[in-house]
Amino acid sequence: MKDIAKLHYFTILCLTFFPKLAISLTLGSLTATQSLTNEQTLVSPGQVFELGFFDPGNSKWYLGIWYKKIPGKTVVWVANKDSPLSNSSSGTFKIGDRGNIVVVDEVGTILWSSKQTQEAVDPVVQLLDSGNLVVRETSEKDPEKHLWQSFDYPTDTLLPDMKMGSNFDSGFEWNLTSWKSSEDPSTGDYSFKLDVHGFPEIFLLNNQEPKYRSGPWNGMRFSGVPEMAPLNGLKFSFVMDEHEVTYSFSITNASLISRLIMNSTGHLERYTWIESSQEWNSYWYAPKDQCDNYKECGPYGICDTNASPVCRCMKGFSPKNLQAWNLRDGSGGCVRNTTLGCRSDRFLPLKNMKLPETTTAFVDKTMSIEDCKEMCLNNCSCTAYANYMINDGGIGCVTWTSELVDMRAYTEGSGQDLYVRLAASEIAYSGSADSGNGSDKTKEIIMVIGITVGIVLLSGLTVFFVWKRKGLQMIWKEKTERRKGPRERSQDLLLNEVVISSKKEYSGESNIDDLELPLFDFSTLAIATNDFSDENKLGQGGFGSVYKGRLVEDQEIAVKRLSKSSGQGVEEFKNEVRLIARLQHRNLVRLLGCCIEIDEKVLIYEYMENKSLDYVLFDKAKRSLLDWPRRFNIICGTARGLLYLHQDSRFRIIHRDLKASNILLDGEMNPKISDFGMARIFGKDQTEANTRRVVGTYGYMSPEYAMDGHFSVKSDVFSFGVLVLEIISGKKNRGFYYANNELNLLGHAWKHWRGGNGLELIDQSLGDLYSPSEVMRCIQVGLLCVQERAEDRPTMSSVVLMLSSETATLPQPKQPGFCLGRNPVETTSSSSKQESCTVNNVTVTMLDAR
Structure with a gap:
């Protein structure tokens, strides 16, 4: 006790004579007599988190919490996100008159307040090692009791032991909301919310419109997140009872650091901190593919990324709009072929499914699956049923009485079983389907035997007629081929060649119909x-x-x-x-x-309404349409598309001709990579290859590809880096070279970067309407991608992380490859539609932008 008294006395002396040291000595506590200014911070007891004022890059100041020991100031919570301070010296954080905590400006105007309803007698503010900022009575001994906590008011980040969802007793709702941009913490367009109605599930919303759905919790993971396998030291939790419906995760390994963030680009991402490389690793993100898009295939449609097209109707259903369906627009969904008959209906089992939307579903946690089937059959409005949980062999019952929407199929070992109601005539009597009425087994056995005998007889007759017709077909085929001209035979040959080579390359992945x-x-x-x-x-x-x-x-x-x-x-x-x-x-x-x-x-x-990127970017009259947010969106979208080709598609795809003219823009200026005529498919474990025939576009090709015909995913990374620098500068790499006797665009960017004035590279048409830190980050990423040695260039997964995270630590780039230097054959023609130059005895085809 004497030691504690001495420490308390020492602390009072420090607060009196060294106010700027007060915060570090109070070990994360702030009393009613203290205040926090821009030069001071609160630090949690274990030095894990820090609270203070920060500038995210928009010249405005906010009170926030970030990781203390991780470089780059990764902010996880912001108090006054919609009421920033105008300058660094104008803000104060303190305890107000009623014991609530406030942020005030230089004239005492309250910009933010905790607004707790219970007035405090002797309050103290503490920042915990969990990242939770709490207000409690000084005399309170129970660490779980507090007057107010920041965990009840999350911003864009979910930390360990934070909750998402609703508490019915307190009325709290916990949701994630994105920042406006990477430099603006104000309330953004995207949110991640747990809908507690029916069978609860989480939605990613864009201005309240659903864009992605997690699926309900099935006892092990969310139904629509098969990648949700626990990390070593990471545990997921879902609570659904009369008091609350919440999702959270916890850390069981003290060395693991993980966070979930709703970012400003519309993606939910889980990051883990890699100590050895001192960077955040993107462990998982959503939406990830086309089937993650909400209602991609409409009512009763099933989305499957392993099929082409991705949308299909289940047995007993047909496309509602066949023309749109054939054009790969499945949003209209499917309709029943046969009207239901209620008690005579049967159930079609679908395996490895993401369950349909469950916000209007009925849940019984104790009912067996057989009782669930019987209840669904007796309710003529019931459209499907499934287990409530999949652990322990299946528990409970979920039933639907509305259209089944937003379903997708997974590979073996993911998803869960779903039983969809169909008319009896749509399902053959076999063990693969559930019986609609199991009371008369004898009739079913007799029917099965009768059908079997009939099939055997019919098969015998079929074999006989096929044998007889075979000879006639061969004669007819020979006559038909003789009547065909050379053009028709060439057409058949081309079609056959496409199908045969497709079957060879995609063997085992799909049937010929795909x-x-x-x-x-x-x-x-x-x-x-x-x-x-x-x-x-x-x-x-x-x-x-x-x-x-x-x-x-x-x-x-x-x-x-x-x-x-x-x-x-x-x-x-x-x-x-x-x-x-x-x-x-x-x-x-x-x-x-x-x-x-x-x-x-x-x-x-x-059709892409805004044509290609080069059509807009390199036109002085049109480039003003591309403000900085749109350019940044094009950079990030192209990176995600390239990441899909390199890593997330079923095969590793090397594009080999990524350039501005092959980036198409839709009506909202969203980018789409096009022109796969030169693309190459790599095997699962293949990372590089060589070719004797170099194809591509001068100015975008990596040095090792142009000189030696050696290409890999890093060749596409180089092309992407060139594209990034072109988007930032509004200048062509190749055209810039001919306009300058010394440097091409890459050399020009490298020169400015090394000189510390990288912002001089930016397109002058943008004026001052851009984010300097975002531009500098993109320039650095571009230069990292165009480094001369392929092994120095980052992978596209690292590129996406560096672009999406304002807190990721970026390495310093090395000298870029300068795209072979000067063309040995000078040309003065600017109107030529196709040019070629020879470098190291390799012929290179150069295509003008279309």
């Missing part, structure tokens, strides 16, 4: 494009022209008509048909169909 695209008649496309008129032409490249078209159902499309004289066009066509048709991501352009008639080879894509 390889088919909607086939368009050439006459239909001619009408849609006004007979491929110049008025409809969107652009032209080395392989042909692209036209805007409009189908009779008013669907706008982009039609790529391959040049008849292009020898490479056939290879490009086959590559796109068998590759891009399988790729599904919001930042990849969608292939809607193809046309092969005589000597015409045509690809049909979704």
Whole structure:
């Protein structure tokens, strides 16, 4: 006790004579007689978290909490996020008259207050090692009791032991809300909220509109998050009782640091801190793919990223809008083929499913699955049922009485079983489906035996007739082939070659039906494009022209008509048909169909209203449409699309021709990577390859690819780095080179970076309307991507992390590869549509932007 008294006396002396040292000596406590200014901080007892005033980069000041020992000031909570201070010396944090904590400006105006309802007698403010800021009575001994805590008012970050959801006793609702931008902590457009109605699940909302759904908690994880496997030392928890419905996670390994953040780009991300590399690692994020988009396939539609197209109707259902469905727009969903008959109905079992939306579902935690089936069958409005939890062999009952929406299928070992109600005539009597009425087993056995005997007899007759017809078919086929001209045989050969090579490359991934695209008649496309008129032409490249078209159902499309004289066009066509048709991501352009008639080879894509990035970026009159937020969104979206190709798609895809003209922009200026004619597929464990035929575009090719034909994911990373610097500067790398006798754009950017004046690189059309720290971060990322040695360049997963996190620590870039230096063959023609130069005896095809 004497030691404690001495320490207390020593603390009072320090507070009196050394006020600036007071905060560090109080070990995270602030009393009613103290205040906190910009030069002071509160530190938690274990030096884990720190509270103080900070400037995120917008020249405004906020009171926030960040990790004490992690470089870069990773902010996890902000008090006055919508009421910032105008300068660093104007703010004070203190305990107010009623014991609440407040942030006031230089004239005493309260900008933020904790507003607790219970008045404090002798309050003290403490910052805990959990990151929780609490107000409690000084005399209170119970650490769980407090008057107010910051954990009840989360901003964009969920820390260990924080809760999301609702407490019905206190009335608290805990949600995550994004910052406006990486430099503006004010309330953003995105939120992550736990809907407690029905069978609770979490929604990611954009201005209150659902964009992503987690699925309900199934006892082990959220139904729509199969990646939710516990880390070593990370434990997930879900509580659903009469007092609360909450989700939280906890840390059981003291060395692990993890946080969940709703970021300003619309993604929910889990980060873990890697001590060895001193950086945050993006462990998981959502939405991740096309099937994560809310209601992607509409009512009764099932989304499957392992299929092409991703949307399909389950047995007993057909597309509601067949034309839109064939054009890969599944939002209209599916409709029943046969009207339900109530008690005579049966149930179709679907395995490895993300359960449909459950906000209106009925839950019984104790009912067996058999009783659940019987209850659903007896309720003619019941559309499906499933287990409430999947652990312990399945527990409880969930039933739906409305349309089934936002379903997706997973691979083996993920998701859970779902039983969908169908008319009895839609399901054959077999062990694979549930019986609608199990009372008359004898009739079922007799029926099964009868059906079996009939099938055997029918099969015998079928074999006989097939054998008899086979000879006739061979004769007919020979006659037909002889009547075909060379053009028709060439068309059949091309189609057959596409299918065969597709089956070879994707063996074991899908059946042949998955390889088919909607086939368009050439006459239909001619009408849609006004007979491929110049008025409809969107652009032209080395392989042909692209036209805007409009189908009779008013669907706008982009039609790529391959040049008849292009020898490479056939290879490009086959590559796109068998590759891009399988790729599904919001930042990849969608292939809607193809046309092969005589000597015409045509690809049909979704129409991009704002054409290509180079069409806008490099045009002095149009570049003003690209303000900095849009440019930053294009950089981040392109990075996510490239990450999908390199890592998240079923195969590792190397694009090999990433450039501004191959980034298309939709109506909202969102980027979509296009033109996969030169792309290459790598095996699961393959990381690099060599080619004797170098294809690509001068100015975007990495040195090792242009000089030696060596390409890998790092080749695409180099091209992305060039693209980033072009987006920032508004200048072409190749065009910039010819405008300067010494440096290309990469050398110019490197020179400014080393000189400490990187912001001079920014496009002058932006004026002062940009975020300096965001621009500098993008320049640094761009330079890291164009480093000369491939092994020095980051992977796209690291790039996405560096772009999305304002707190990630970025390494310093090394000298970039300067794209082969000067072209040995100078040309003065700027109107040429196709040029070539030879470097190290390698022929390089250069395509102008379309």
